[in-house]
Structure formats: C-alpha cells, structure tokens
Amino acid sequence: MGIFSVLALPLLLLGISGVIYIYQSVKWLLSKSAVQNKVVVITDAISGLGKECSRVFHAGGARLVLCGRTWEKLEALYDALISVTDPSVTYAPKLILLDITDISCIRDVAKEILNCYGCVDILINNASMKVKGAVQSISLELDKKIMDANYFGPITLTKAILPNMISRRTGQIVLINSIQGKIGIPFRAAYAASKHAAVGFFDCLRAEMEEFDISVSTVSPTFICSYHRPPAPGNWEASIWKFFFRKVSYGVHPVEVAEEVLATVSRKKQEVLMANPIPRAAVYIRTFFPELFFAIVASGIRERLKTEEES
Numbered sequence: 001m002g003i004f005s006v007l008a009l010p011l012l013l014l015g016i017s018g019v020i021y022i023y024q025s026v027k028w029l030l031s032k033s034a035v036q037n038k039v040v041v042i043t044d045a046i047s048g049l050g051k052e053c054s055r056v057f058h059a060g061g062a063r064l065v066l067c068g069r070t071w072e073k074l075e076a077l078y079d080a081l082i083s084v085t086d087p088s089v090t091y092a093p094k095l096i097l098l099d100i101t102d103i104s105c106i107r108d109v110a111k112e113i114l115n116c117y118g119c120v121d122i123l124i125n126n127a128s129m130k131v132k133g134a135v136q137s138i139s140l141e142l143d144k145k146i147m148d149a150n151y152f153g154p155i156t157l158t159k160a161i162l163p164n165m166i167s168r169r170t171g172q173i174v175l176i177n178s179i180q181g182k183i184g185i186p187f188r189a190a191y192a193a194s195k196h197a198a199v200g201f202f203d204c205l206r207a208e209m210e211e212f213d214i215s216v217s218t219v220s221p222t223f224i225c226s227y228h229r230p231p232a233p234g235n236w237e238a239s240i241w242k243f244f245f246r247k248v249s250y251g252v253h254p255v256e257v258a259e260e261v262l263a264t265v266s267r268k269k270q271e272v273l274m275a276n277p278i279p280r281a282a283v284y285i286r287t288f289f290p291e292l293f294f295a296i297v298a299s300g301i302r303e304r305l306k307t308e309e310e311s
C-alpha cells in the first residue's frame with residue numbers, strides 16, 4: 001500500500017505524458033498526410049514565420065513553391081531544407097522571386113508559380129510589411145505601400161491563382177494576418193488598416209468559395225517572437241499599455257505558429273486567433289464594450305507619454 005501510494009503520482013504523470021505524446025504524434029501524422037504531395041505556395045518564405053512554415057510543410061512531404069524577394073535568401077533556405085530531410089520522402093522546393101508590393105508583376109509571377117506543377121493546392125499568403133509611427137509622421141506613399149504589401153499584393157496573387165483552384169474544385173487559401181486585423185493599435189495605423197482590409201476580403205471570399213470546395217482560413221497571431229524569453233525591461237515596461245498588449249503575452253514562437261498553420265490546413269479551420277488571455281480579451285472588449293477598449297488604449301498612451309517624458 002505504501003509503495004503503491006509513492007508510485008501512484010509518478011505513474012500517473014507517466015501515463016498522462018504517454019497519452020499526450022501519442023495524441024501529438026497522431027495529430028502530426030494526420031496533419032502530415034493532409035499536405036503530403038500537395039503543391040504548397042508560401043509567400044515571403046524567408047521571413048521568420050515563412051521559414052518555419054517551409055520547414056514544417058517540407059517535412060510533411062509537400063511540393064513547395066517558395067516565394068521571396070531576395071534570391072540569395074531563398075537559396076539559403078533551399079539548402080537548409082534539403083540538408084536536413086530525407087530526399088526519398090520529400091520534394092526539392094521550387095524557388096520564385098516575388099516582391100509582394102510590385103502589383104503589376106504579380107500576375108506574371110502567378111503564371112510562373114502555376115507552371116511549377118501545373119496547379120496550386122494550398123496558397124499561404126504570408127508576405128507582409130510593417131510600419132510603426134504616428135499617423136502624421138507616416139507619408140501617404142508609405143501608407144499606400146503598406147496597403148500594397150498587405151492587401152493588394154495578397155489579393156492580386158489570390159485572384160490569379162483562384163481560377164486554377166475553381167476549375168479543379170479544390171484548394172485552400174490561408175491568410176497570415178494579425179490580431180491587428182481585429183483591433184487597432186496606436187502608432188500602427190497603416191499596418192492595422194491593411195490587416196483589417198485583408199480580413200474583410202478573405203471573409204467574403206470564404207463564403208463565395210464554399211460552393212467550389214475551396215477553403216479559406218485566416219491565422220492571426222498576436223506577436224511572433226524569436227525567443228522564449230521576455231523582452232529586456234525598459235523604463236516604460238510598467239505602463240498599462242505594455243502590460244495590456246505585450247507583457248502578458250511575450251508572443252508566440254514562429255515554430256508554434258507554423259505548426260498551427262499546418263493544423264489549420266489539415267483541419268480546414270476557418271479562423272484562428274493565436275493570443276494569450278489578455279490580448280484575446282481585448283478583442284472581445286473591442287467588440288462588446290468599445291468605449292471601455294478606447295478608454296484603456298487612451299490611458300495606455302497617456303502612461304507611455306508620461307514615462308517617456310520622465311526618462
């Protein structure tokens with residue numbers, strides 16, 4: 001009886017770990033089989049998240065078409081991918097140069113993409129541009145460039161690939177968006193506006209594509225960090241603003257987001273918000289109690305200005 005009670009907890013923990021391990025393995029195998037042999041296009045495959053998506057889909061046996069605007073970085077990614085995988089169960093990725101803000105070239109790039117394998121099964125719209133600054137300090141030209149990168153670019157590429165998917169009555173389109181497509185965060189007006197616009201477009205597209213069995217998904221992380229460690233504490237670390245949007249959420253690692261993108265594709269999820277409780281609550285507060293949300297944001301700004309003045 002004594003020995004049993006001593007061993008009970010470790011055995012229970014071992015059992016739980018085993019179940020979790022089996023669950024994760026089954027989930028990975030199911031996700032993998034959903035992308036095996038599929039033609040997957042990733043825009044800006046060289047970004048932090050793009051690289052991880054490339055790795056996850058490549059390991060899953062997808063036929064990748066990797067797009068990016070810097071050839072050397074695409075080649076480095078290619079080398080990194082093929083050096084760690086078994087060539088008998090994976091495909092060598094195809095590389096395509098794509099500057100997502102160069103709207104006039106996107107149709108030609110789409111033809112190049114389609115020429116790689118004759119079709120596209122999964123399009124992951126990951127490319128994006130960020131800008132930070134007060135509204136009056138950002139030029140209209142830059143506002144338009146952000147809109148090109150985050151809205152007109154992805155929708156032009158999607159529209160160019162869609163006829164191929166519609167004719168085959170199959171396909172999946174994923175938009176990597178941001179929580180800023182749901183709530184506006186000060187000093188990121190152009191980025192938030194472009195991400196809101198993209199969500200609006202892809203929500204409509206989802207409904208329109210249902211009859212063709214084409215699924216449309218949006219994956220919106222809060223912020224993607226490269227390290228599992230908190231940012232260095234600064235003077236204004238204590239501000240409500242930082243607490244509200246950053247402190248509780250040190251962000252998600254690109255690997256987690258990439259695995260979520262794979263799960264989204266394999267389960268054809270429509271909308272995924274990757275956020276810790278506080279940013280998630282912010283989305284609900286913005287929806288149901290907008291005045292409270294605006295008041296919290298305004299107080300965060302006041303707090304930040306005060307801290308900046310003091311330092």
Ligand SMILES: NC(=O)c1ccc[n+]([C@@H]2O[C@H](COP(=O)([O-])OP(=O)(O)OC[C@H]3O[C@@H](n4cnc5c(N)ncnc54)[C@H](OP(=O)(O)O)[C@@H]3O)[C@@H](O)[C@H]2O)c1
Nearest residue numbers: 046047048049069070099100101126128176178222223224
């Ligand atoms: N990082 C976050 O905290 C966060 C949070 C939520 C959502 N997201 C979303 O996640 C996605 C990936 O972001 P990320 O943070 O992984 O990116 P990132 O690591 O910050 O990389 C930025 C990338 O943008 C590329 N780029 C810039 N202008 C471009 C253009 N005109 N055409 C093509 N590529 C261009 C750069 O390519 P070069 O190296 O060649 O210049 C670089 O690869 C984006 O859709 C972003 O909105 C990010």
